[in-house]
Amino acid sequence: MNTEVFIKLVEFMDLGQRFYLSLGAAFLSVLFLVLFVGLSMRGKSRGGPLDRLGRYFSHVEDQRQVVSPFMERAILPFWRKVASLVIRISPGGIIEAAEQRLVLAGSLEKVGVDVYLFTKILFPFGMLFLTILLYLFLSPTPLLSVILIGSIPLSYFLPDFYLKRRIEKRQTEIKKTLPDALDMLVISVEAGMGFDQALHKVAGNIKGALAEELNKMLQEMGAGLARRDALRNLARRTDVADLNAFVAAMIHADIFGLSIGRVLRVQASDMRSRRRQHAEEMGAKTPVKLVLPLILCIFPALLTVILGPAVIRIYYTLIQRL
Numbered sequence: 001m002n003t004e005v006f007i008k009l010v011e012f013m014d015l016g017q018r019f020y021l022s023l024g025a026a027f028l029s030v031l032f033l034v035l036f037v038g039l040s041m042r043g044k045s046r047g048g049p050l051d052r053l054g055r056y057f058s059h060v061e062d063q064r065q066v067v068s069p070f071m072e073r074a075i076l077p078f079w080r081k082v083a084s085l086v087i088r089i090s091p092g093g094i095i096e097a098a099e100q101r102l103v104l105a106g107s108l109e110k111v112g113v114d115v116y117l118f119t120k121i122l123f124p125f126g127m128l129f130l131t132i133l134l135y136l137f138l139s140p141t142p143l144l145s146v147i148l149i150g151s152i153p154l155s156y157f158l159p160d161f162y163l164k165r166r167i168e169k170r171q172t173e174i175k176k177t178l179p180d181a182l183d184m185l186v187i188s189v190e191a192g193m194g195f196d197q198a199l200h201k202v203a204g205n206i207k208g209a210l211a212e213e214l215n216k217m218l219q220e221m222g223a224g225l226a227r228r229d230a231l232r233n234l235a236r237r238t239d240v241a242d243l244n245a246f247v248a249a250m251i252h253a254d255i256f257g258l259s260i261g262r263v264l265r266v267q268a269s270d271m272r273s274r275r276r277q278h279a280e281e282m283g284a285k286t287p288v289k290l291v292l293p294l295i296l297c298i299f300p301a302l303l304t305v306i307l308g309p310a311v312i313r314i315y316y317t318l319i320q321r322l
Helices: 001-043 049-057 059-067 070-088 092-106 113-137 142-190 193-206 211-224 227-238 241-255 260-321
Strands: none
Touching: 049 059, 092 142, 092 193, 113 142, 113 227, 142 193, 142 241, 142 260, 193 211, 211 227, 227 241, 241 260
């Protein structure tokens, strides 16, 4: 009798736990639904005659939106509305730091600060929702439970980790492309081109992140920005040490009226020397990096081949004596 009561009590507790987990999942679903409906209806009003006239003339644009994919018509506008709400309640320092990181990654035009911050907040909630679903339907092991619960706060930093890797990759690409671009710039300037024309020539002949940044710089100069300010913006968008040194030298030459060709030749020679030193440094680090794979992969197999027959012979000898 006591055993049956205990079993019923355990079943009741398990049912209550599942009920509360289901209630939590339903609460999160309703919260996201209310947020979606509220942000979709926010700002909509009947308006006056001018608004109705504007909606009449935007009929062609509405037809284009109907033809456009569902992702662009529904998901992305909702995503940006929620992201704009997140950015309003975020401190200014966090927004500026996120904007600078997106600029360094070359993703500010594609992603935006609002979407980036909203993604950082959304990931922990997504992991929490996934953890609740797994507890409801799969009953995970204690080890898996620890992993899932630990991944909830760690998922907040996942966009930062991805963005950091993207920044490092982009800066490495710029660093590799810069010496060749400077050589082309020196040749163009010494052939009689002006500095701006030479930049156009170089930006059209190279590819990658450096070409994009040079084109942005040329667009800023075409819009009326001074050359030294455009160069400072170039350094701020890339934050590469070699490019910062080049920008500082060009601003110095622009201020004091030095020869552009001579400064460019010195900078190009310096860049080639730095690239050669970097290659030598990477070559010197290669043996150190090979030590761990050598110990983990090659030495065990080598010891097995060398000592394996001897171990087998010793084993059979001991068996015969016993």
